[in-house]
Amino acid sequence: MSADQVIMVGGGIGGLGAALMLAREGVKVRVLERAPEFGEVGAGLQLAPNITRMLDEVGVLEKILPMSVKPRRLVFMNAKTGEELSHLDLQDAERRYGGPYIVLHRSDLLNALLEAAQAEENITLHTDHKVTDIEDTSDGVVVRTADGDEYTGQLLLGADGLHSVVRKEIADDEPVPSGYVAYRGAVPVEDVDRRMGMEDVVVWMGPGLHLVQYPVRAGKLYNQVAVFRSQEFLDGKEDWGTPEELDRTYADMCEPVRVAIPSLHRINRWPMADRNPLPTWTKGRISLLGDAAHAMLQYLAQGAGQSLLDGAALARALPTLGNGQWDGDALAGALRQYESERVAAAGAVQSTARVWGDIWHVDSYVPMVLRDEAFRRRDTYDYHLVDWLYGPVRAGADDGADDGAESAAEVPTPAHA
Numbered sequence: 001m002s003a004d005q006v007i008m009v010g011g012g013i014g015g016l017g018a019a020l021m022l023a024r025e026g027v028k029v030r031v032l033e034r035a036p037e038f039g040e041v042g043a044g045l046q047l048a049p050n051i052t053r054m055l056d057e058v059g060v061l062e063k064i065l066p067m068s069v070k071p072r073r074l075v076f077m078n079a080k081t082g083e084e085l086s087h088l089d090l091q092d093a094e095r096r097y098g099g100p101y102i103v104l105h106r107s108d109l110l111n112a113l114l115e116a117a118q119a120e121e122n123i124t125l126h127t128d129h130k131v132t133d134i135e136d137t138s139d140g141v142v143v144r145t146a147d148g149d150e151y152t153g154q155l156l157l158g159a160d161g162l163h164s165v166v167r168k169e170i171a172d173d174e175p176v177p178s179g180y181v182a183y184r185g186a187v188p189v190e191d192v193d194r195r196m197g198m199e200d201v202v203v204w205m206g207p208g209l210h211l212v213q214y215p216v217r218a219g220k221l222y223n224q225v226a227v228f229r230s231q232e233f234l235d236g237k238e239d240w241g242t243p244e245e246l247d248r249t250y251a252d253m254c255e256p257v258r259v260a261i262p263s264l265h266r267i268n269r270w271p272m273a274d275r276n277p278l279p280t281w282t283k284g285r286i287s288l289l290g291d292a293a294h295a296m297l298q299y300l301a302q303g304a305g306q307s308l309l310d311g312a313a314l315a316r317a318l319p320t321l322g323n324g325q326w327d328g329d330a331l332a333g334a335l336r337q338y339e340s341e342r343v344a345a346a347g348a349v350q351s352t353a354r355v356w357g358d359i360w361h362v363d364s365y366v367p368m369v370l371r372d373e374a375f376r377r378r379d380t381y382d383y384h385l386v387d388w389l390y391g392p393v394r395a396g397a398d399d400g401a402d403d404g405a406e407s408a409a410e411v412p413t414p415a416h417a
Contacts, residue, residue, distance in 0.1 A: 004030045004124075004153035005326065006318075007143050009131050009166050011038050013106070014290025014307030015159030016113040021058055021315035023122035026323055030151060031117070032129040032143065034160070038114050040106035041268075043184040044216040044223030046201065047109075049390045051305035053099030054312050063112045068104040069215050070094075072199040076375055079206030082254035085375035087200075088386070096383060096397040097390045103201060103223070105186055105216045109304070131165055136284040139328065154326045156286045157314070159307070162273060164292035170283050175273040178297060178357075179233045181241030182272055184225040185265035189215065192222045192263050204257050205371075207363030209249055211257055225298075226250065226264055227272065229361060241269050272297060274354070277347030282335045285328075289314065294346035299356040300389070302349050313341045349389070 006022060008015050011033030019029040047055070055061040074088040090101040117123045133144040134156065141156040158166025162175055189198075201214040208229035216223045228249040232240035243266045250261045275295040281288040290307030317337040321330050362368050378385075387393060 004028055004151065005323075006030070006155045006157055007032065007141060007151055007153040008157050008159055009143070010159035010161060010164075010290070010292065011035075011114075011125065011127070012040065012159065012161065012290070012307075013110055013113065013304045014292075014310065015157075016110065016117050017060075017308045018157065018159060018289055018311030018314055019123050020060075020113055020117050020120065021311045022318060023117070023120040024058070025315050025319035026122065027315075027318055028122045028124075030124045030153065031126065032131060032145065032151070033125070033127045034130040036128050038110065038125075038127060040110045041184075042186055042265075043106055043225065044103055044186050044214060044221075045106050045109065045304050046101070046103050046214075046301035047305050048101055048301060049093060049097035049099035051099070051302075051308055052102055053097065054309060056099060058312065058315075060112065060116065063116065064104060064109055065102070067108040067112075067217055068102040069198075069219055070100050070102055071201045071214060073201070074101070075200050075202045077202060077204045078372060079204035079209065079211060079253045079257050082256060083372070085205075085372055086378045087380065089380055090201075092381065093383070093386075093390065096393055098394045103214045103216055105221065105223070106304070108217060131160070134166065134169055134286065136169075136286055138284065141285045154285065155318075155331065158286070158288045158292040159290045161291045162275070162295045164288070166286065167288055167292050169286050170281060170288060171278055173276065173278075175275055175295065177233075178272045178274065179229055180227050180272040180357075181230050181233075181246075182225055182227045182270040182298075183243075183246055183264045183266070183268075184223070184270065185268075186216050186221040186223040187263060187265075189220065189222045192224070192260070203360075204253070205360045206253055206257070207368070208361050209253075210360050211250075211253075211260060213260065224260060224264055226261060227298075233271075241271060243269075274350060277343075277350050279343070281339060281343060285331065287335055287338070293342075294350050296346075296350040297353045297357055299353045299360065300349055302353070302389070306346050306349055310338075310342055310346070313338050317341075 005027050006029045008019050008029055008031045011031045019031050022029050071090055076085045094100045130146040132146050135142040141153055143151045158164050198215045198219055204211040210227050212225045214223055230241040232245055274297050281293045289310035317334040
């Protein structure tokens with residue numbers, strides 16, 4: 001039997017984050033990354049207080065803050081009229097939830113996790129290791145790679161993304177295409193024709209589209225994400241969501257949105273898809289985390305963060321087994337503890353993200369009027385729509401304008417990727 005307790009398939013933000021948190025609890029982890037090197041796409045991400053609070057507890061937040069931006073507001077705009085509809089005061093939210101809302105480049109977060117993982121003696125890192133075969137032998141797991149390597153451990157964790165190989169051991173399903181496509185990237189601030197400001201995250205909502213803008217890398221780069229519903233997809237075209245369709249879709253938006261579109265990267269585009277929530281992520285000695293477990297649409301800015309929460313939950317559950325060989329029954333109990341904390345919670349975020357996207361993208365007159373009026377009427381310090389996600393609320397925090405206790409399934413929350 002290998003000395004590895006955990007074999008982690010996938011070395012993205014979720015995989016490295018989980019490996020780091022497990023290693024710091026004394027668990028030996030081997031990470032197998034299929035790409036030639038550890039890396040992330042050139043775009044930004046947002047980490048809300050529910051994530052940064054946890055990262056602070058595990059000693060990671062201090063490593064990424066110098067490369068991050070703490071925006072003043074999360075602002076919602078009408079992409080067609082240019083009207084500001086509402087905003088969330090993120091400085092006040094930090095006081096309420098005990099963690100900052102930060103934005104940063106994806107590669108900055110991954111590099112910080114990678115540097116910390118490389119310093120951990122309990123972590124062994126491999127790149128260019130594509131997993132081709134998985135075997136659960138009941139007393140261990142065997143993983144084989146395309147180049148003929150074989151590794152044996154006690155638990156296999158799949159952190160290998162939307163198109164997970166490991167998930168096929170748990171569920172017979174496929175990604176669910178949304179028909180939307182994203183163009184995204186972070187460019188030097190001087191290369192952007194028009195910026196809404198360097199202190200805010202700005203969300204422009206329009207008919208079948210939205211644009212998000214915010215600074216990253218301590219204000220040196222400006223991140224933009226343009227998403228739209230593709231008529232070419234609906235028409236059944238093989239090549240859909242083209243740059244030409246991007247330009248056509250945004251041509252009728254207000255001037256600040258129109259001038260932002262030319263500065264977007266055109267080489268790469270991302271068809272947006274998610275997965276349906278699963279009732280379990282575990283089968284025997286195999287379990288999932290991150291997008292492999294709960295791939296979600298970006299509308300709540302929670303994708304990367306939820307994968308980090310998975311790692312924290314695993315680190316709380318697995319160390320209770322102690323070091324050395326893990327008894328099968330004890331391991332099963334630890335994985336049940338992990339799932340009890342994470343499966344329903346992540347599933348709620350997946351489902352709510354879909355609803356929130358529908359609200360953003362309404363494209364007929366009456367629904368747009370009703371959406372905009374609902375945003376206008378929201379009190380700036382009414383947090384009942386985000387307490388379920390960003391909480392718990394700190395003792396002594398103002399309860400806001402509304403004590404509503406709607407559940408995640410009932411009310412979507414105003415945040416975005």
